[in-house]
Amino acid sequence: MRSALKRDIVIIGAGFAGSLLARLLALGGREVLLVERDQHPRFALGESSTPLAALSLERLARRYGQADLRSLAAHGRWRRDLADLRCGLKRGFTFYRHYPGVPYCNGETNDARFLIAASPSDAVADCQWMRADVDAYLMEQACAAGVDYRDRLEIVAAEPIAHGLRLRGRRDARDTIIEAGFVVDASGAGEVMARALGIESMRSSIAFSSRLVYAHFEGVTPFAEVAAGAGACLSEGPYADDWAAVHHLIDEGWIYALRFDDGVVSAGLLLDDTDADTGTDGDTATDTAHAPAGVSAEARWQGALERYPTLAEAFASARPRSPGLRSTGRLQRRCRHAAGKAWAMLPQAFAFFDPMFSTGIAWSLLGVERLAEMLTEKDVSTSGLARYAALLDLEADQLQALQEAAYAARVDFAVFRELSFLYFAFVSFDEIRHRLIDSTEEVGGTAWRGFLGADDADSRALFRQARERVTDALADGSSDARRRFSDWVAGAIGSRNLIGLGDSATHLYGIDLERLIARSALLGLTPTQMESLLPKLRG
Ligand SMILES: Cc1cc2nc3c(=O)[nH]c(=O)nc-3n(C[C@H](O)[C@H](O)[C@H](O)COP(=O)(O)OP(=O)(O)OC[C@H]3O[C@@H](n4cnc5c(N)ncnc54)[C@H](O)[C@@H]3O)c2cc1C
Numbered sequence: 001m002r003s004a005l006k007r008d009i010v011i012i013g014a015g016f017a018g019s020l021l022a023r024l025l026a027l028g029g030r031e032v033l034l035v036e037r038d039q040h041p042r043f044a045l046g047e048s049s050t051p052l053a054a055l056s057l058e059r060l061a062r063r064y065g066q067a068d069l070r071s072l073a074a075h076g077r078w079r080r081d082l083a084d085l086r087c088g089l090k091r092g093f094t095f096y097r098h099y100p101g102v103p104y105c106n107g108e109t110n111d112a113r114f115l116i117a118a119s120p121s122d123a124v125a126d127c128q129w130m131r132a133d134v135d136a137y138l139m140e141q142a143c144a145a146g147v148d149y150r151d152r153l154e155i156v157a158a159e160p161i162a163h164g165l166r167l168r169g170r171r172d173a174r175d176t177i178i179e180a181g182f183v184v185d186a187s188g189a190g191e192v193m194a195r196a197l198g199i200e201s202m203r204s205s206i207a208f209s210s211r212l213v214y215a216h217f218e219g220v221t222p223f224a225e226v227a228a229g230a231g232a233c234l235s236e237g238p239y240a241d242d243w244a245a246v247h248h249l250i251d252e253g254w255i256y257a258l259r260f261d262d263g264v265v266s267a268g269l270l271l272d273d274t275d276a277d278t279g280t281d282g283d284t285a286t287d288t289a290h291a292p293a294g295v296s297a298e299a300r301w302q303g304a305l306e307r308y309p310t311l312a313e314a315f316a317s318a319r320p321r322s323p324g325l326r327s328t329g330r331l332q333r334r335c336r337h338a339a340g341k342a343w344a345m346l347p348q349a350f351a352f353f354d355p356m357f358s359t360g361i362a363w364s365l366l367g368v369e370r371l372a373e374m375l376t377e378k379d380v381s382t383s384g385l386a387r388y389a390a391l392l393d394l395e396a397d398q399l400q401a402l403q404e405a406a407y408a409a410r411v412d413f414a415v416f417r418e419l420s421f422l423y424f425a426f427v428s429f430d431e432i433r434h435r436l437i438d439s440t441e442e443v444g445g446t447a448w449r450g451f452l453g454a455d456d457a458d459s460r461a462l463f464r465q466a467r468e469r470v471t472d473a474l475a476d477g478s479s480d481a482r483r484r485f486s487d488w489v490a491g492a493i494g495s496r497n498l499i500g501l502g503d504s505a506t507h508l509y510g511i512d513l514e515r516l517i518a519r520s521a522l523l524g525l526t527p528t529q530m531e532s533l534l535p536k537l538r539g
Contacts, residue, residue, distance in 0.1 A: 003177075007033040007148070009375060010167060010180035012155045012193075015044060016131065017346050017364040018186030019138035019147075021371055024064055026145040028376035033178065034147050035169060037154035037190070040139050044131035045214065046348075047266055048090060048245040048258050048358040051118050051431040052451075054126060056365035059446065060372075068141070072134070076123030079261075085137055088128030088260035091239035092117040093357075094246045095420075096223070097413035104310035106232040110507045114417050116424055117238040120511040124538055128245075128258045128266070129361070150176075158183065158196035164342045181342065182380060184371060188348040191333070197343075200336035206400060207274075207467070208407035210253060210354055213297045213327045214268035215320035223248075223257065226314045238510030245358055248311060249410050252304055255311065256355065264321070269304050270354065272407060273330075297325035334396055339389035341382075344371060351396040353403040357423045362451070363395065369447035387448075394454040398463050402452065405466035408474070414482070415473050418489045421501040422466060424509075425493035426452045426459070432498050432516070433523055436533040453496075462492045498522055511537070 009025055011018045014036035022034040054073035061070035071081035075089050097112040098104055106112040119125040143149050150169075153176060157168040165183045169176040185193040193199065224241040228234050234241065248255040253272040259265050305312040334351035338344065346367040348360060370391075374384050402423055409416040430449070438446055453459030465488075473485035490502055500515045513534055520530035 004166070004179045005033065005176065006179045007031055008181045009033070009184065010035060010165075010178055010182075011184045011186050012167075013037075013186035013188060013190060013346075013349070014040065014135065014139045014142075014149065014151070015186060015188055015348070016129075016135050016138050016361075017348065017368050018184070019135065019142045020060075020069075020365075021184060021186065021346070021368045021375075022147040022149075023066075023138070023142040023145045024060070024368070024372040025375055026142065026147045027064055027066075028372070030375065032142075032147045033180070034139070034142055034149045035153050035155060035178075036139070036149070036151045039151045040136035041132040042135070043216075044135055045266075045268075046355070046360050047129045047131055048256075048355075049126045049129055049361050050358050050427065051126060052362040052427055053365050055431060055434050056362065056369055056447070060365075060369060064372075072127070072129075074123065075125040075127050078127055082137070085133040086130035086260055086262060086264075087134075088130075088258060089122055089243045090126040090128050090245060090258070091119060091122070092244045093424075094241045094244040095249065095413075095417070096227075096247070097249045097416075098308045098311060100251055100307040102309070103230045104227045104232050104308070106227070106234065108233050108235065109505060110235070112232075112413060113234065113241075114413075114420075114507045115237040115239070115241065115244070116509040117511050120538060128260055130260060130264075155187070155192050155196070158193060158343075160341065182375065183343040184375075185343065185345040185349040188346075189333070189352070191335070191349060193343055193345055193349065194335045197340070202334040202336055203330075203332060206332040206334065206353065207404045208272065208354075209274045209276075209330050209332060210270045210272050210407070211328055211330055212268050212270055213300045213325055214266070215301075215325045217265045217267055217315070217318040217320055218263065219317040219319050220257070220259075220265040220267070221314045221317070222259070223311070223314045227310055230310050230313070232310075235506065235508070237508045247356070248308070249413065249416065250304065250308055250311075251411075252307075254356070254410060255304070265318070267315075268355075269301055270331075270356075271300065271304075272410075274407065297327040300327065301325050334400070337389060338392040339385045344385060344388060345392075346371070347392060347395070350392055351399070353399050354407070356403060356406050357420070359399060359451075362427075363399070366447055366451055367392070373447070391448065391450060391455065394460065395451045398450070398452040398454040398460065401463040401466055405463075405470050408467050409470045412474055415470060415485060417507065418486060418502070419466065419470055421489055421493055421497075422463070423452070424499070425496045425501055428499045429496035429522070432537070435536050436525075436530075437523060466492075495522060513537075 008031040010033045011022045022032045026032050057069045057073040071077040093116045095114040153169045153171045164181040167178040222242040246257040253270040257267045338350040347363045409419040517527045
């Protein structure tokens with residue numbers, strides 16, 4: 001047998017999360033090999049960041065003394081400090097409901113529009129990440145920190161050995177054997193460890209199914225401009241509608257549009273095929289080799305646009321960038337275990353449900369924080385790994401329950417909007433608590449708090465009920481059923497509703513400091529204490 005490469009830690013996959021983790025571990029004195037089957041710069045999906053992702057980046061920047069990570073956390077700092085990396089201003093989440101065959105129509109009370117700001121200004125706003133640039137940059141930084149990086153090397157097999165794992169990699173049809181004391185699976189949809197170790201898939205437990213048609217486009221007209229031109233009433237919101245993660249809910253599923261500062265728009269059509277017998281249950285996200293046969297990506301994209309005239313107008317002059325429109329098989333997947341003896345998965349290798357609420361980057365960064373902390377120690381304890389795996393499992397439960405409920409709700413815009421409050425209440429509460437309170441006390445272990453309240457039994461029970469509540473609300477469509485659902489949502493978010501979800505008659509939610517002061521008791525603060533802490537919200 002050829003002699004093996006031997007390394008303390010091997011990380012499979014140089015997406016942003018794998019490269020970032022590799023860099024932090026190298027800075028902590030570990031010997032790290034980072035392996036990537038592709039070559040940077042390369043296209044990647046997963047571009048829309050959120051406030052919780054920004055908080056993770058800021059914590060990592062402080063803890064490991066890496067100022068550039070703080071720059072990645074806010075649009076103003078990014079443009080000032082990392083001007084070579086392309087990004088887009090993201091001020092919040094914009095939702096529209098479209099109906100087939102008619103131009104987009106919205107009245108004064110925004111019956112088909114819903115905006116929720118994630119930041120008070122452009123300077124501290126989130127960013128859309130041009131992943132080709134960000135991922136290549138983070139790989140370079142990992143190399144500069146001493147990581148041994150090998151690209152065009154695909155890991156195809158793994159087996160346990162006495163002191164870790166033996167991996168088999170392939171490059172140019174030649175095998176490379178690697179022995180690792182510990183392996184981190186950062187391969188995302190590559191699902192390397194799950195395949196190599198035969199870990200059970202829990203895909204069939206996921207109650208909905210969607211697939212994606214996507215591209216980067218040039219020449220997309222801002223939707224708000226087109227909609228206003230077509231006569232829709234778009235009263236002034238907390239930010240300009242298009243500088244956000246824009247969600248167009250349609251009968252067939254939904255379309256996202258993420259605008260970059262240079263005018264490029266990343267857009268994707270999520271086709272809900274929950275009820276279809278697609279025969280693609282084993283497909284993997286973004287793996288175009290598994291795209292469904294028969295209908296081309298162009299035909300699916302054009303077919304959807306043709307049914308929604310205002311969307312068609314926004315994309316009328318749009319040109320997909322090379323390599324053009326692509327499609328995937330079913331996106332949803334989940335593994336039985338997130339860690340085992342001498343290995344652990346980052347969140348994206350463990351589970352993925354849907355991009356509806358842009359949860360992936362924030363969750364991945366929590367995984368990076370946790371594994372960086374654990375693996376900086378020479379001996380990773382079995383109990384530490386078990387804790388890591390158990391938390392990821394609970395978080396996957398929360399995400400799955402949320403997305404299943406969202407897919408059930410998406411057919412009815414009012415029900416969907418209220419259901420989404422569950423997500424927005426939990427994340428905004430965590431963000432505000434962290435910015436106002438934890439940051440002054442530097443509480444250890446923040447990264448080990450469960451994402452979306454996953455470490456809290458009451459919160460888990462609420463998320464578990466969500467889909468059933470949605471189904472009830474939709475079943476008879478009566479005003480009583482609607483009211484019961486509204487009451488349930490209000491009760492579910494009551495202890496976390498710092499931002500007044502449900503209070504706006506026009507469904508436009510900006511950052512309202514007066515409201516935060518009025519609700520200071522939810523954080524255990526007096527109004528005066530809250531007022532004195534508020535400047536921290538501006539980063
Ligand atoms: C359609 C879609 C849209 C999304 N939108 C959002 C969003 O708007 N906001 C958000 O927060 N999150 C989003 N996500 C989630 C986001 O993409 C992930 O959180 C993020 O990409 C995780 O980064 P990563 O580095 O862990 O994995 P990835 O970015 O998936 O990187 C994995 C890397 O591993 C490499 N690899 C795979 N197999 C092998 C192998 N056998 N050997 C070696 N290398 C291998 C791949 O080439 C790749 O470079 C989205 C996901 C999808 C699928």
